[in-house]
Every structure is written in C-alpha cells, then in structure tokens.
Amino acid sequence: MNDLTQEDLAQAIGVTRQTILAIEKGKYVPSLDLAFRISRQFRVNIEDVFQYDETHLSIDID
Amino acid sequence: MKKNTFYLAVGCIALALLAIFWYSIEVHRPFVIETAFIVAIAVIYFIRKQVTDIIEDERTARITEQASLRTFQVFWVVFCALSIGAVMQILYVPTFPREAIPVRPPEILGPRMMGYFQLGLLCLMIFLYVGFRIYYARKYGEWDTDEE
Numbered sequence: 001m002n003d004l005t006q007e008d009l010a011q012a013i014g015v016t017r018q019t020i021l022a023i024e025k026g027k028y029v030p031s032l033d034l035a036f037r038i039s040r041q042f043r044v045n046i047e048d049v050f051q052y053d054e055t056h057l058s059i060d061i062d
Numbered sequence: 063m064k065k066n067t068f069y070l071a072v073g074c075i076a077l078a079l080l081a082i083f084w085y086s087i088e089v090h091r092p093f094v095i096e097t098a099f100i101v102a103i104a105v106i107y108f109i110r111k112q113v114t115d116i117i118e119d120e121r122t123a124r125i126t127e128q129a130s131l132r133t134f135q136v137f138w139v140v141f142c143a144l145s146i147g148a149v150m151q152i153l154y155v156p157t158f159p160r161e162a163i164p165v166r167p168p169e170i171l172g173p174r175m176m177g178y179f180q181l182g183l184l185c186l187m188i189f190l191y192v193g194f195r196i197y198y199a200r201k202y203g204e205w206d207t208d209e210e
Contacts, residue, residue: 006208015119022203028121 013037065115075102121202129194137187144183 006024010017015034022028023038030038030050039046079095079102086094110117148171171179199205 010116014116016116016122018204018206019119019121021206021208022121025203025206027201027203027206028124031120034120 009038009041012041063109063112063114065113065117068109068113068117071109072106075106078102125195125198125202125204128198129191132194133187133190136190140186141183144179 004012006017006020010020013034014037019028019030023030035046035050039049042049079098082098083095086092086098
C-alpha cells in the first residue's frame with residue numbers, strides 16, 4: 001500500500017534490511033520503540049501492524 | 063564512509079596486527095603487540111563511528127548482547143575453576159606435622175606454560191563467543207532470505 005521496499009523501510013526507520021525481514025518472518029520481536037517507528041512510518045496504529053499473540057509469548061523470553 | 067570501506071579497513075588493520083605480532087615475537091617484546099592491539103581496537107572504534115551506512119541496530123545489538131552474556135556465563139565457570147586450582151597451589155602449606163613433611167615451595171607455572179594456559183583460555187573464549195554468535199544470529203534471522 002505504500003510501495004516501500006524492505007530496504008526503503010529499513011533506511012527510513014534506521015535499521016538493517018535483515019531486521020525488517022526477521023520481523024516479517026517472526027524471528028525477531030521488535031522493541032516497543034521500533035514498533036512505534038514502523039507504525040508511524042505507515043501512519044497507522046501500532047495494533048494495525050503488530051498483533052499480540054499469547055501463544056508466542058515464550059519466543060523471546062530466553 | 064561506506065560499510066565496505068570499513069570492513070576493508072578492519073581487514074587491513076588485522077593484517078597489520080598479525081605482522082606486528084610476529085615482529086614482537088622476533089624481538090621478544092610483548093609490549094609491542096599489546097600496545098598495537100589496544101591502538102588497533104581504538105582505531106576500529108573511531109572509524110566505525112564514521113560509517114554512514116547502518117551496520118548495527120537493535121537486533122544486531124541483541125545478538126551481540128546474548129552471545130556475550132552466554133560466553134561470560136560459561137567462561138567464568140571454567141576460569142574460576144582453574145583459578146581456584148592455582149590459588150590452592152599458592153596457599154598450600156602442610157600444617158601437620160611440620161617436621162615430618164618438608165615444606166615444598168608452591169608450584170608456579172613457568173612463563174612458557176603460562177603462555178599456553180592463556181592461549182587455551184583465549185581460544186576457549188573466542189570459540190564460545192563465535193559459537194554463541196552463530197547460534198543467536200540464526201535464531202534472529204541473520205541469514206534468512208526472502209524465499210520461503
């Protein structure tokens with residue numbers, strides 16, 4: 001909807017493209033700060049981009 | 063500075079350090095390589111600040127943090143176990159009966175053995191760090207590609 005490539009988004013929010021890819025694939029859970037930056041980039045609420053899933057709560061605890 | 067230029071500079075510094083290392087062995091002056099190593103790390107930190115491309119973010123920082131923490135958690139156990147053994151050698155004094163058992167001087171490692179000992183610890187630390195780094199890099203999708 002924004003015609004943004006992963007590289008463009010990564011540049012815009014100050015992370016590497018690999019981080020965008022890892023977030024998309026669910027390998028990395030972004031910090032609240034990064035999550036807000038991503039949602040602000042798309043001008044939407046944070047809940048529109050990220051959903052809280054209790055079944056995956058244990059992914060990043062260790 | 064572009065990140066490739068930075069990596070090239072790091073490679074050159076590593077080669078220079080290797081040359082200085084062998085030189086310091088030739089002249090038998092550890093001070094040369096010790097000083098060069100500290101200067102090299104300082105230079106790398108300095109030129110890293112000049113890189114304009116994004117080479118580190120919160121995910122890479124997390125990989126580094128987790129790998130460092132796990133390395134520390136394993137390494138300190140091994141290091142303390144070996145150190146306790148060494149301290150025991152220094153503190154060992156037969157107390158009873160003093161006349162019957164001659165008091166031996168503590169067995170202290172010679173400089174050469176100490177070098178091997180340090181080399182072993184250094185290699186252990188490097189292997190642990192690299193291993194944990196690879197593990198966490200895979201976990202946080204460092205080498206993932208777009209293809210499913």
